[in-house]
Structures are given as structure tokens and as C-alpha cells.
Amino acid sequence: MRLLLATNNPGKLEIMKKGLVGIPCRVLSSHELGLDVEEVEETGSTLEENAKIKAHAFFKALKEKGLEDVAVLSDDGGLQIDALNGEPGIYARRWAGENASDEEIIAYTMKRMDGVPKDDRTARFTVYLVLILPDGTEHVVTGSTEGWISVDSPVTTKTKGLPYGALLVVSVVNKRLEDLTIEEWGSTHRAIALGKIRDIISNMSS
Secondary structure (H helix, E strand, O other), rough: OOEEEEOOOOHHHHHHHHOOOOOOOOOEEOOEEEEEEEOOOOOOOOHHHHHHHHHHHHHHHHHHHOOOOOOEEEEEEEHHHHHHOEEEEEHOOOOOOOOHHHHHHHHHHHHHOOOHHHHHHHEEEEEEEEEEOOOOEEEEEEEEEEEEOOOOOOOOOOOOHHHHHHOOEEEEOOOHHOOOOOOHHHOHHHHHHHHHHHHHHHHHHH
């Protein structure tokens, strides 16, 4: 079985591939499969709904191309900031404006958090992953990372397409999400969710 990662975000592709190393199937991008899937409009009201919308859009593209042996894995993640009543949530990429750059998202977030003391800057990053197997069977998993929004404003992010990694300080290690070592990353939201996907795929092959 082959596994298509349903994203055009280079940062997500890099991280998801890292979290799936060693699974008993070949992990591929849409480019590697010759698929041209435009940016999927996220019309859902929850992270889970948006992850499903993306998964089904890529799954449909596979079927239209006659690729019947390929599974699809999509994700949708959101940062919930307590002082901002859970914003940006599902609007993580859009709340600083349509087509906002990583730097603009970081600057906007820090502006919204201006004057909020450290003890009130609590936040968490939650992700939903949706796996659709070649026969249409669907699995949904989730993971979450607790932390707070950095008081010191970062200028940019180390991983293109993932600006919130520069903003969220992970509670258990007191480090920015994007600065975690491989071992520390293993306890984060996306690693937890990807671990569940690994288990599903590995159990299919056993």
C-alpha cells in the first residue's frame, strides 16, 4: 500500500514524513504521484470536519486518476489561545488575513496578545488526522500539546508554513515548539496523532 499525504504545505509534508518513518508503506506527496490538487477550501466548523474535507478531496483525485491502491492521510490543526476565547482555532491560517505570510501571522498574534501577562497566555495546539484506506474505510485520530504564547516576539519561523511553532512554548520542556529535539517532539500533538496512525497501518500489515 502507498500513502498520500493530503497537503501542499511543505512544512507539514516534512513533519508528517518524519513522524511516519518506518511504517510498512511508501509515503508520498501529491507531486510524487502526479496529482494536481488545488488548495482545498476548508468549509467545516471544526478541525475534524476540515481534516475530513481535505482527505476526501485528495481521495477523490486519486480515484479520478485510477490510483486504487493508495490511502490518504490528511490533517488539520489549530491553536486555541485561552485569553482570546479559543482563537484562532480553525482559522489558524486565515485570522491574520487571507494569504497572510508566516511573518504576518506571527506579528498579528503578538499584537493581539500585547499586554497579556505570562500566566494568562496559556494555549494548546490540537490536530486531527484522517486516514482513508483504499477501500474507503476511514479512521480519525487526534493529539494535543499544552503550552503558552511566548512573551518574546519571534521574527519568523524555522519551518515554512508552520508559524505557530515559533509562538507556542511547550509546557513540559519550556521550549518553543519549533525548537524541540526529535526526542522532545515525540510527545507533541502531531507526533501523538501520527503514532496512532502508525499503529493502525502496522496492525493492518501484521
